[in-house]
Amino acid sequence: MTLRLAVLGAGAVGGSVLDLASTYGHEVVAFADSSSSVTDSTGLDPETVRARKERDGIVGDADPDAVFDTNYDVLIEATPTTLGDAEPGFSHVERALLDDRHVVLANKGPVAERYADLRALEAESEGRVQFEATVGGAIPVLSTISDLGAGHVTAARGVLNGTANFILSRMAAEGLDYEHVLAEAQDLGVAEADPSFDVDGIDAALKFVILANVLSDGETEYRLDDAEVEGIRNVPGTALDLAAEDGRTVRLIGEATADGVRVAPRLVPQGSTLAVTGTQNIVQLETKHAGQLNISGRGAGGPETATAVLSDVSRFE
Numbered sequence: 151m152t153l154r155l156a157v158l159g160a161g162a163v164g165g166s167v168l169d170l171a172s173t174y175g176h177e178v179v180a181f182a183d184s185s186s187s188v189t190d191s192t193g194l195d196p197e198t199v200r201a202r203k204e205r206d207g208i209v210g211d212a213d214p215d216a217v218f219d220t221n222y223d224v225l226i227e228a229t230p231t232t233l234g235d236a237e238p239g240f241s242h243v244e245r246a247l248l249d250d251r252h253v254v255l256a257n258k259g260p261v262a263e264r265y266a267d268l269r270a271l272e273a274e275s276e277g278r279v280q281f282e283a284t285v286g287g288a289i290p291v292l293s294t295i296s297d298l299g300a301g302h303v304t305a306a307r308g309v310l311n312g313t314a315n316f317i318l319s320r321m322a323a324e325g326l327d328y329e330h331v332l333a334e335a336q337d338l339g340v341a342e343a344d345p346s347f348d349v350d351g352i353d354a355a356l357k358f359v360i361l362a363n364v365l366s367d368g369e370t371e372y373r374l375d376d377a378e379v380e381g382i383r384n385v386p387g388t389a390l391d392l393a394a395e396d397g398r399t400v401r402l403i404g405e406a407t408a409d410g411v412r413v414a415p416r417l418v419p420q421g422s423t424l425a426v427t428g429t430q431n432i433v434q435l436e437t438k439h440a441g442q443l444n445i446s447g448r449g450a451g452g453p454e455t456a457t458a459v460l461s462d463v464s465r466f467e
């Protein structure tokens with residue numbers, strides 16, 4: 151069944167959803183960036199939209215809000231993640247749910263900072279909310295938890311920030327401090343609009359907060375403020391050299407357990423499961439009766455994240 155998508159956010163993720171929607175049998179009927187939008191009830195042509203954005207710096211002549219006036223089935227929220235009230239993303243989601251439309255989020259803010267509000271809105275709507283893309287890009291972490299049953303998973307641990315992992319990998323390989331490789335990470339299109347979210351551990355913490363909310367299944371609500379967070383800004387290149395002498399390396403490791411959410415740089419053995427390289431992510435799920443499950447893969451990037459978004463869309467068919 152072809153679903154009509156309204157996409158908010160014309161960056162790495164939104165742009166890839168526009169490019170890939172047809173390969174999943176869906177069509178994008180509305181597309182917006184921060185200052186403009188374009189709509190077409192018969193489906194937008196990605197090439198034409200991209201050409202306009204490149205030429206004029208906007209996607210169309212209408213206001214971004216015009217996407218809500220179209221006849222869409224699913225809102226894709228791919229605007230920058232914001233903290234606290236998670237605005238304007240939260241209001242976008244609210245508007246779609248009040249109109250009984252489905253929502254798929256790549257934006258982590260509404261899920262990490264206002265999980266209970268989001269679930270309350272969903273409960274009053276004919277629309278449903280999915281957010282696989284908010285945790286681990288292309289890796290099916292949330293759908294695995296859903297398949298296992300959240301009550302059968304006791305904890306999640308691992309590496310969930312591709313930018314920080316890329317930086318630590320490059321620092322170890324080149325003996326450089328993080329400032330020297332940050333620009334390289336930004337060129338890959340995986341860093342947040344504000345890259346301090348990546349290097350200060352905020353992005354990883356948001357993902358583990360989302361995991362904590364999903365694992366708690368509504369019993370306890372977690373927000374970023376509940377997490378203990380330390381990033382990689384103070385990890386010097388020399389620390390990686392010293393760790394290497396001992397057969398170890400440093401990774402930004404997060405965990406969501408019954409005791410809460412923590413993210414910090416940790417020493418791990420080189421070549422161990424947690425020592426993924428580049429922008430790879432890994433999640434270890436502790437189950438009650440089946441031991442540990444490891445899932446790893448590309449945790450960031452436009453097409454990778456769009457893959458998770460479009461798999462979520464297909465759940466509404």
Ligand SMILES: NC(=O)c1ccc[n+]([C@@H]2O[C@H](COP(=O)([O-])OP(=O)(O)OC[C@H]3O[C@@H](n4cnc5c(N)ncnc54)[C@H](O)[C@@H]3O)[C@@H](O)[C@H]2O)c1
Nearest residue numbers: 159160161162163183184228229230231256257450451455
């Ligand atoms: N890039 C990734 O690998 C990745 C992976 C998972 C989740 N995410 C999340 O997905 C979201 C988008 O990421 P991205 O990398 O595409 O970001 P980006 O910075 O490349 O693009 C953001 C886009 O949102 C637009 N925008 C800003 N405010 C808007 C508004 N009010 N209305 C409509 N559009 C608006 C901007 O114009 C821009 O086109 C973020 O919340 C990010 O945390 C990104």
Ligand SMILES: N[C@@H](CCO)C(=O)O
Nearest residue numbers: 311312313340342450
């Ligand atoms: N900035 C994030 C994008 C994926 O959420 C990362 O580097 O992992």
